[in-house]
Amino acid sequence: MDVLVLIDKLDDTVHNAKPVPLTDQVRVDKEEIYDILDQMRATIPEEIKQARWIVKERQEMLAEAKREAERIVKEAREEQIQLISDEEIVKQAERQADEIVEDARAREREIRLGAEDYADDILNTLEVNLEKFTAAVQRGRDRLQGREEAEVS
Numbered sequence: 001m002d003v004l005v006l007i008d009k010l011d012d013t014v015h016n017a018k019p020v021p022l023t024d025q026v027r028v029d030k031e032e033i034y035d036i037l038d039q040m041r042a043t044i045p046e047e048i049k050q051a052r053w054i055v056k057e058r059q060e061m062l063a064e065a066k067r068e069a070e071r072i073v074k075e076a077r078e079e080q081i082q083l084i085s086d087e088e089i090v091k092q093a094e095r096q097a098d099e100i101v102e103d104a105r106a107r108e109r110e111i112r113l114g115a116e117d118y119a120d121d122i123l124n125t126l127e128v129n130l131e132k133f134t135a136a137v138q139r140g141r142d143r144l145q146g147r148e149e150a151e152v153s
Contacts, residue, residue, distance in 0.1 A: 003043050003129050007136040010036045014143050025147045033140065040133060051126045058119040065111040069104040076100035 013033060017026035076097040 003040060003047060003133050006036055006040045006043060007133055010040075010136055010140055014140055020147070025151075026143065027147070028144070033144070037137070037140075040137075044130070044133070047126055047129065051123055054119050054122045058115040061115040062112050065108045065115075069108040072104040073101050076104075 010033065013036065014026065014028055017028040019026050080093045080097040
């Protein structure tokens with residue numbers, strides 16, 4: 001289950017709890033709250049696994065882009081060696097090799113930046129979800145703490 005759904009469920013449980021007469025306190029089913037918190041604890045590690053998978057995928061994409069760039073550079077150098085026959089052909093080969101190298105570097109940079117942006121977006125979403133989860137848990141604890149203080153009084 002999605003952590004945000006569980007946070008909403010926890011919030012609804014506290015929000016719809018029966019009020020304690022003559023106080024601002026509410027009465028909640030402790031087991032129901034613990035059940036929702038247990039579900040949250042079970043869900044968060046899965047989202048963290050997903051974030052780690054995304055980081056791993058990003059690293060693999062960067063490695064693939066680097067291998068592709070190296071392959072292109074190697075091909076360019078091999079082509080350059082084959083074209084050495086006279087001065088004009090050598091100059092042309094050098095220009096072409098430089099263009100291929102620059103294209104490869106530009107492509108590698110584009111792929112790397114795209115992968116980094118994608119990973120950053122996913123990690124940002126996870127961070128927002130975790131902040132919401134933490135805020136909901138804190139609200140629940142604050143409400144429970146307020147109830148406990150009312151019962152002690």
